[in-house]
Amino acid sequence: MATEKITLTPVGFVKTKAVGREVRHRSTVSEIIFRGKLAEALDGIEDFSHLFVVFWMNKISKEERKTMKVHPRGRKDMPLLGVFATRTPFRPNPIGLTLVELLKVERNVLTVRGLDAFDGTPVLDIKPFDYWDTVEAATVPEWWRKLEKERSEKRELSE
């Protein structure tokens, strides 16, 4: 099987004041600064409320990219799973994919809420969210529902 290499140039970068764990808060507001000459490629994006951001997790090392199995969120009480069965950043191509809310468009800068990417992260592409991107009755594993339940309970406690 041919495994020729693919070369990409970022279309822009993430700008955020969030650091460390703050980056994962759903309320975090960030900017995506596109290369200036791409401003016109954003025309019309303002009519969508949500976008998928496709980004490159550039802090992941060459060694980490060789990871085959992980416990979800590092939790040893969770099953040991293949990286493709999780959203871990440790994967052969550390591409991030996050659904964000679009708050503002100004020339080559998008302001978005909910992007879990560090300051300086290269952005590869964005995709406007539409109704082909979702499914009403999706199945997720038991471990996923358990982690999600814990997360929402923790959120209630902190409110």
Added chain:
Amino acid sequence: MATEKITLTPVGFVKTKAVGREVRHRSTVSEIIFRGKLAEALDGIEDFSHLFVVFWMNKISKEERKTMKVHPRGRKDMPLLGVFATRTPFRPNPIGLTLVELLKVERNVLTVRGLDAFDGTPVLDIKPFDYWDTVEAATVPEWWRKLEKERSEKRELSE
């Protein structure tokens, strides 16, 4: 702004008998053949019903990647929009993102339904679909709703 290049190696390839327009049918069944040594990275994927496939649209030329504006689906009666406001394959980094149904997992081969990628397309990553990937009340533009309405009417006629 630094625009250092990013290099990726495909994790696998699409195998499909669909050609031309068939590729866009939601009922199209394809295989994703992962590199053999990545088989264990798929462990646990079978507990998800749906996945996002992130792929590289390798038929798009260097010139086509410079496209800034398009009419959605080439329709001149639709507004002229920035490529990022559409899902056109003509974009700076021709990355495809499609939600598919997972039908079968056999070692390093996933069988999926609804992947609009040609035979031989390099796959960059897959992401299991979970409830963070969707939003209940998303806004889409008027032109999107119009195209979608036409599509569903056409589908009804052909049934």
